[in-house]
Amino acid sequence: MKYIRFDNVFTYSTKGVIMQAIMVWLVAMSTPWAASTGEHPEIKSRAFHFTYEAQMTDIPEMSESVLMWVPLPVTTTLQTIKGMNIVSSHPYNIVTDETYGNRFVRIELTDTQIQALEVPPHITLNFDVVRKAMVPMYTPFAMPNIDRSKLDQYLADSILVVSTGPIEAEAARIVANETDTLKQAQLLYDNIVDTVTYDKSGDGWGRGDSLYVCDVRTGNCTDFHSLFIGQARSLNIPARFIMGFPIPIGPKEGDISGYHCWAEFFHNERGWLPVDASEAQKHPEMREALFCGLDENRIQFTQGRDIVLPMAKGGPLNYAIYPYAEVDGKIHTSFKTRFHFKDAE
Structure with missing residues (x-):
């Protein structure tokens, strides 16, 4: 079986592109791997468990409000997220930025909750990931x-x-x-x-x-x-x-x-x-x-630049991957973080 690099498909006229696409599709669908899974055996994948830990530190005394956001990973054509477990020091909700659709875990504390803090605000994500490589040579036209x-x-x-x-x-x-x-x-x-x-x-x-x-x-x-x-x-x-x-x-x-x-x-x-x-x-x-x-040695969380978080007052984020927080409407940058992986057995 001869596999055709998809980048070669685009060197023809419009009519040629259509004909070449049909040929690639027919060749791809004639193989057992494409018909059953859509993947070639040489496309590698990696399964692992991921932990994202974020804890706010050095919150000023007598603060009146605290907001904290942590980004969530996303399932795509190249990765699957399963078994998401969110552990939070306080009740949380899931919010979405309107421009790109990125999702975040958000917690909000009032002055009464802040004064009664026994543990700092923190969010931990635990989840499983299967990440596939993308190999141009074996990617059927679609x-x-x-x-x-x-x-x-x-x-x-x-x-x-x-x-x-x-x-x-x-x-x-x-x-x-x-x-x-x-x-x-x-x-x-x-x-x-x-x-x-x-x-x-x-x-x-x-x-x-x-x-x-x-x-x-x-x-x-x-x-x-x-x-x-x-x-x-x-x-x-x-x-x-x-x-x-x-x-x-x-x-x-x-x-x-x-x-x-x-x-x-x-x-x-x-x-x-x-x-x-x-x-x-x-x-x-x-x-x-x-x-x-x-x-396959990566995980995707977010996309885009100038990300506007729901309820944030500090302006758009240049990009989103680390935790973000505001205390009394001002950006708070003091955190303890840990990012950990473990390959699946």
Whole structure:
């Protein structure tokens, strides 16, 4: 059986695309793995238990109100969340941001509850995850069921991710006369991997400031993908920011020191396609696999930038992965956190 890379499907005329799509679909459905599970045996998956712990600390005496939010992971085509158990020091509710649909656990304390505190406000999430890799070579063609009326929000600038000025100029130079969306995205991705260095030294990194990384050419995953998103949008390619955690390769259990993020861009025939330029820069052997593909060693929590939390007064969040709190309407940043994974037996 010969498997066809899906990126080759898009090098033909409109008529050719339709015919090629039909051929790929027929080939895919003729195989037992596609007919039964839709997956190829070489697509890896990883099952693990995840714990997210967050506790507020140093709450000022005589405070009158406390609000705390913790993001919830999401089930997607690449990951399944099961057995969610939420343990909270106080009664909670689940709220959703209106722009992106991210969900959060929220607790609210009044002055009477604050003065009677026996334990600090805290929220713990325990749940099981099955995460699948996305392997471009073995992904059958499929017309996605996507609400295209919402794509405009993924073309609009955010506070720190802009698509004009030097961002637009660099993108135009990189793609030159290329008009194919997939090839444009790969040119942007390749240029970022080649010219931006994963480096968390100095000031300014980690904020996801597209202008900063366009100029300095260093940063972490937030910076890499802010540049990609800004440049994709400048070419009228919808793109979005995905936030989660990395799951270490090798250990079967352990704490996770911090977040990881990647990006997705929208293709009219394939739907949302991922890129992880920062990991590709750190691991050149994964460069091809991380364009329109992802490994299984991660978990997704939220998407988007400038996230507006219901009832929050501190303004939009740059991105959402860590706990957020307000005391008397002011941002509170003192927390104890722990993020832990354990591979399934």
